[in-house]
Amino acid sequence: MLPSGSRMRRGEEFADAVRKGRRAGRPTLVVHFGMREETDEPALVGFVVSRAVGGAVVRNRVKRQLRHLMRDRLDRFPRGSLLVVRANPPAASARSERLAAELDVALDRLLRRREPSQARVDGR
Known part of the structure; x- marks a missing residue:
């Protein structure tokens, strides 16, 4: 667990992560990424799994899977980060491997956008 x-x-x-942050979406999930102002606290992760995903048993299973997956990926984010992982309805039937792959793609997109843009040397 986390x-x-x-x-x-x-x-x-x-609210800060969802409203003020950036997001990256995949069919099974959407990740929102924001930063807290002037803090050196560890990154925080929250999960949103609505009734649209399924009943209570299904929602709790999806949350447990996502918490487990985020535990190993948390060190990729700087201190002061706010991450919200929102599950979409297809997450209910997705295998853990698919959730992991889509989470990695979404997190990579967010981290890539966070890096300062570098001017291309070749002029393109």
């Missing part, structure tokens, strides 16, 4: 200090619990943190 370390206790890395779990997002406050509604304002969810």
Whole structure:
């Protein structure tokens, strides 16, 4: 599981990540990424799994899978990061490997966008 200090619990943190942050979407999930102002706290991760995904058992299974997957990927983000992973309805029937692959693609997109743009040497 995720370390206790890395779990997002406050509604304002969810709102900041979703409203002010950037997002990257895949068929099974959407990841929202934001940064807290002037803080050196560890990155926080929150999960949103609505009833559209399925019943309580299915939603809890999807949340557990996503928490497990994020545990190994948390160190890729700088301190002060806010991440919200929102599951889409196809996540209910997705295998863990597919969730992992789509999570990696979404996280890579967000990290790539975060890097300062570098002027191309070849002029293109």
